[in-house]
Amino acid sequence: xxxxxxxxxxxxxxxxxALFAAGLSLIFGIMxxxxxxxxxxxxxxxxxxxxxxxxxxxxxxxxxxFVVPAMAVLxxxxxxxxxxxxxxxxxxxxxxxxxxFSVIIQNALQIGYxxxxxKLKAGAIETASLSIGPITVGVLPLLVFIxxxxxxxxxxxxxxxxxxxxxxxATSDLQDIAQLMGLNRAHVFGLxxxxxxxxxxxxxxxxxxRTSFDPAAGxxxxxxxxxxxxxxxxxxxxxxxxxxxxxxxxxTLGAKxxxxxxxxxxxxxxLLILAVRPRGLFPRMD
Amino acid sequence: MNNHEVSRTxxxxxxxxxxxxxxxIVMAAAPWWAGRxxxxxxxxxxxxxxxxxxxxxxxxxxxxxxxGQQAYVGFGGYVLFALTMLAGISPLAALPIVMVLGGLxxxxxxxxxxxxxxxxxxxxxxxxxxxxRLSAAQITxxxxxxxxxxPASIVKSMADGxxxxxxxxxxxxxxxxxxxxxxxxxxxxxxxxxxxxxxxxNELAAKSLGIDIWRSKFVVYVVTGALTTLVGALIFMQKxxxxxxxxxxxxxxxxxxxxxxxIGGIGTVEGPIIGxxxxxxxxxxxxxxxxxxxxxxxxxxxxxxxKAPRGLWGLIRGTRGIELFPLSRRVRxxxxxxx
Amino acid sequence: MSETIxxxxxxxxxxxxxxxxxxxxxxVNAGEVVAVIGANxxxxxxxxxxxxGLIKTAPETVVWQNQGIGALRADQIAAKGIALVPEGRxxxxxxxxxxxxxxxxxxxxxxxxxxxxxxxxxxxxxxxRDVPATSLSGGQQQMVAIGRALMSNPDLLLMDEISLGLxxxxxxxxxxxxxxxxGEGLAAIVxxxxxxxxxxxxxxxxxxxxxxxxxxxxxxxxxxxxxxxxYFGV
Numbered sequence: 001x002x003x004x005x006x007x008x009x010x011x012x013x014x015x016x017x018a019l020f021a022a023g024l025s026l027i028f029g030i031m032x033x034x035x036x037x038x039x040x041x042x043x044x045x046x047x048x049x050x051x052x053x054x055x056x057x058x059x060x061x062x063x064x065x066f067v068v069p070a071m072a073v074l075x076x077x078x079x080x081x082x083x084x085x086x087x088x089x090x091x092x093x094x095x096x097x098x099x100x101f102s103v104i105i106q107n108a109l110q111i112g113y114x115x116x117x118x119k120l121k122a123g124a125i126e127t128a129s130l131s132i133g134p135i136t137v138g139v140l141p142l143l144v145f146i147x148x149x150x151x152x153x154x155x156x157x158x159x160x161x162x163x164x165x166x167x168x169x170a171t172s173d174l175q176d177i178a179q180l181m182g183l184n185r186a187h188v189f190g191l192x193x194x195x196x197x198x199x200x201x202x203x204x205x206x207x208x209x210r211t212s213f214d215p216a217a218g219x220x221x222x223x224x225x226x227x228x229x230x231x232x233x234x235x236x237x238x239x240x241x242x243x244x245x246x247x248x249x250x251x252t253l254g255a256k257x258x259x260x261x262x263x264x265x266x267x268x269x270x271l272l273i274l275a276v277r278p279r280g281l282f283p284r285m286d
Numbered sequence: 287m288n289n290h291e292v293s294r295t296x297x298x299x300x301x302x303x304x305x306x307x308x309x310x311i312v313m314a315a316a317p318w319w320a321g322r323x324x325x326x327x328x329x330x331x332x333x334x335x336x337x338x339x340x341x342x343x344x345x346x347x348x349x350x351x352x353x354g355q356q357a358y359v360g361f362g363g364y365v366l367f368a369l370t371m372l373a374g375i376s377p378l379a380a381l382p383i384v385m386v387l388g389g390l391x392x393x394x395x396x397x398x399x400x401x402x403x404x405x406x407x408x409x410x411x412x413x414x415x416x417x418x419r420l421s422a423a424q425i426t427x428x429x430x431x432x433x434x435x436x437p438a439s440i441v442k443s444m445a446d447g448x449x450x451x452x453x454x455x456x457x458x459x460x461x462x463x464x465x466x467x468x469x470x471x472x473x474x475x476x477x478x479x480x481x482x483x484x485x486x487x488n489e490l491a492a493k494s495l496g497i498d499i500w501r502s503k504f505v506v507y508v509v510t511g512a513l514t515t516l517v518g519a520l521i522f523m524q525k526x527x528x529x530x531x532x533x534x535x536x537x538x539x540x541x542x543x544x545x546x547x548x549i550g551g552i553g554t555v556e557g558p559i560i561g562x563x564x565x566x567x568x569x570x571x572x573x574x575x576x577x578x579x580x581x582x583x584x585x586x587x588x589x590x591x592x593k594a595p596r597g598l599w600g601l602i603r604g605t606r607g608i609e610l611f612p613l614s615r616r617v618r619x620x621x622x623x624x625x
Numbered sequence: 626m627s628e629t630i631x632x633x634x635x636x637x638x639x640x641x642x643x644x645x646x647x648x649x650x651x652x653v654n655a656g657e658v659v660a661v662i663g664a665n666x667x668x669x670x671x672x673x674x675x676x677x678g679l680i681k682t683a684p685e686t687v688v689w690q691n692q693g694i695g696a697l698r699a700d701q702i703a704a705k706g707i708a709l710v711p712e713g714r715x716x717x718x719x720x721x722x723x724x725x726x727x728x729x730x731x732x733x734x735x736x737x738x739x740x741x742x743x744x745x746x747x748x749x750x751x752x753x754r755d756v757p758a759t760s761l762s763g764g765q766q767q768m769v770a771i772g773r774a775l776m777s778n779p780d781l782l783l784m785d786e787i788s789l790g791l792x793x794x795x796x797x798x799x800x801x802x803x804x805x806x807x808g809e810g811l812a813a814i815v816x817x818x819x820x821x822x823x824x825x826x827x828x829x830x831x832x833x834x835x836x837x838x839x840x841x842x843x844x845x846x847x848x849x850x851x852x853x854x855x856y857f858g859v
Contacts, residue, residue, distance in 0.1 A: 017753040021548065027407075029365055032405075033405075034404075034405030034406060034408070034409065036353070036408070054724050075684075082588070082592070085592050086591065086592065090826075091349075091351070091404045091405055092345065092351060092552065092591075092595075093591050093592075093595065094405070094406055095351050095405050096351075096544065096548055096587065096588075096591050097588050097591050097592070099353065099541070099544060100545075100584040100585070100587045100588040100591070101535075101584070103541050103581075103583070103584040104581050104584040104585060104588075105582075107577035107578075107580045107581045107584075108577075108581060110577045111577045111578070113451055113583075164732065165730055166720060166724055166727070166731075167728070167731075169717065169719040169720055170717045170719070170720060170728050172719065173717040173719050173720070174715055174717060176679055176699070177711060177715045177717070178717070178728075178808065179678075179679070179698065179700050179703075180677060180679070180699050180700075180703055180708070180711070180729050181700075181729055181731060181732075181773075181777070182700045182703045182704055182711050182731060182732040182777070183728075183731075184698065184700045184701075185698055196618070214301070218415075219412070222409065222412075223409065223412060223413055223416060226406070226409045226413070227413065230402070230406065260423065260431075261421075261424075263415065263416070263420060264420040264421065264424075265416045267413055267416060267420070268417070270413065271398060271413070271414075271417070274398055274401055274402070274410075275398055275401075276404075278401035
């Protein structure tokens with residue numbers, strides 16, 4: 001029974017990882033950009049929410065009303081002012097520039113908030129649980145998982161059914177020709193990064209409610225998101241959810257064997273899948 | 287009639303080699319003229335110079351952007367400690383073994399990570415470094431998560447007395463820097479090195495040279511892994527204490543190294559040298575600022591990447607194509623003497 | 626004679642260190658079809674890319690409706706009413722046929738063209754509206770590319786080698802549709818290697834040779850000998 005419970009916990013944890021991954025996968029799909037600072041931006045969102053909840057005393061969920069647009073604007077501005085200048089055939093500039101941002105964000109958070117772990121307090125919902133027969137499910141993890149499904153479904157709908165999604169796909173296919181259709185690439189990329197960081201903001205707030213975080217927590221979040229993307233297969237956003245779930249289950253089962261194995265077990269499953277199916281389980285992109 | 291002579295050396299590069307040889311002699315004598323603190327600092331400079339040159343070979347020439355070289359630094363430290371503490375091998379004898387083991391472990395790692403393309407390769411190297419770190423924390427004989435110190439008996443066995451030991455550590459650092467720079471330079475002048483540079487500039491040209499690019503990159507990754515492992519062993523031989531967090535630190539062994547190379551000039555042999563000197567000059571004056579110093583370094587690296595992608599050396603070099611370490615061949619007209 | 630809408634003067638353009646055009650002069654009047662001919666590598670595509678903004682030039686070398694547009698971005702030029710049917714069709718592979726057409730019209734410029742009229746012009750596209758655009762045959766893809774450009778209701782249509790790689794019967798059907806396209810006051814520049822086709826649809830012709838204008842004149846009274854001299858430089 002313990003093992004079944006652990007598997008369910010892991011599945012729900014996978015929802016959070018899929019949220020980490022969604023923003024990463026979105027910008028890679030549209031502009032082939034891998035944002036090394038992605039994890040640090042997740043953590044930055046959590047700190048922003050912390051500041052909002054402390055300053056005006058609102059529930060972390062309500063803080064989303066501020067944090068999501070703030071991160072979206074930050075993403076758009078970052079892309080327009082800096083990252084667009086690094087876009088091209090050479091992959092070094094975007095990689096090294098986002099790496100620089102990663103170090104800057106980490107250290108700025110350390111100055112602003114110290115290195116002490118923090119947590120977002122969400123009240124009763126943190127401990128609430130549902131019992132279905134012998135199985136107990138935390139309300140909060142379930143909520144995060146449902147949010148992940150909703151976000152991924154919404155992203156999928158946006159990408160394939162809206163004018164914005166059409167613009168994203170066209171720009172991803174042929175940047176020059178999309179420009180001829182009146183799409184300003186710099187603006188489209190800005191929107192993509194804005195959307196990516198809006199999802200990141202959501203992920204950051206959920207992260208902050210589920211576990212404690214500190215300025216150095218970003219690296220692991222980037223890695224978990226990345227592993228979910230690769231396990232699921234590039235270009236398949238539902239695959240990313242599956243990848244997140246596989247990673248989450250591997251971690252909770254690993255932790256059950258030995259608490260020190262939690263993260264290591266996830267990495268090992270990732271490496272195994274990379275060895276056996278280098279294109280991930282459900283690849284779609286070439 | 288005119289003849290043409292193809293050569294690599296220029297008057298400047300010959301002068302640079304003579305100056306370099308002079309510097310090398312002076313630095314080799316440092317234990318006799320420098321104070322203890324300075325000697326330690328010089329040693330550290332040589333080790334960072336080695337890490338930076340190796341990362342530059344990997345990222346700047348082979349296009350393998352790794353953010354996980356701390357895996358090899360930490361691996362080197364841990365294997366050195368294990369060989370001396372558990373197998374009773376003397377630290378000096380252990381060094382070549384450590385290097386070979388570093389190269390051996392790099393083979394399966396490369397086989398796995400080379401499945402990831404471009405930027406995803408970078409994050410893959412980071413995952414690998416995390417696997418190394420988390421695994422090290424599980425090794426109880428090495429103190430698990432809190433790490434261990436090199437026993438005094440082993441430390442004493444290295445050389446008689448503290449100053450002799452410090453001189454030895456220094457010479458090893460200088461030696462590894464010479465080994466690394468020499469290896470990088472000779473590799474870049476080899477056929478495979480030329481192919482990699484051609485690939486960086488033009489993929490088609492490289493393919494027409496008929497060199498298996500995948501194999502060249504593989505060789506670069508493994509050799510870099512072996513040498514980085516050796517540098518790691520020396521770093522922790524000097525520190526005398528190791529823990530998973532210190533051994534596999536992303537900041538210390540990757541972030542700083544990347545900043546050094548980017549600031550100095552990525553994809554040039556001279557860049558890491560200039561970058562290392564700038565980095566240490568800044569560190570000696572600003573290190574007290576802690577986080578602010580790191581933020582400043584990150585900001586400078588971003589600015590350089592945007593405004594001068596070939597770094598300080600690129601600015602110095604300008605469009606004249608100066609090379610202290612000549613890699614490109616020049617065609618020169620010569621007046622005929624014997625024909 | 627009607628007013629000049631596009632006037633190019635002293636255009637130098639190229640890619641990086643490579644200069645492909647030298648001091649090119651060219652003008653297009655309202656409603657006029659101009660042909661640009663020339664051998665491979667003569668600079669025809671570079672000329673199209675310069676006018677449409679994919680290559681930036683000095684602001685005043687390309688003047689559109691009395692405004693210098695040489696330094697504008699391609700999306701800004703598209704908004705001013707210049708549309709390009711690019712060489713090699715270049716459809717968006719992640720978009721369906723209909724989505725390719727819709728994205729062509731997303732600037733929302735007013736004019737006669739809409740989805741309905743494109744489907745009337747090329748009925749086969751309506752049948753295949755939901756399939757990925759790049760799964761169509763070459764000729765059908767060319768129809769999508771032309772439709773996509775028309776959807777923006779341009780005042781000037783640039784067509785870069787629309788017959789390239791297509792079977793003669795397909796080329797004929799596309800050129801047969803041309804009068805229905807340019808008949809409503811729409812001006813066009815037709816870039817072609819097929820000289821006869823180019824001359825038959827145009828009122829004036831420019832010949833490019835190694836990046837320079839080597840000949841210009843009225844399409845109906847220009848001699849074959851003059852063209853072959855201008856074309857091959859012999």
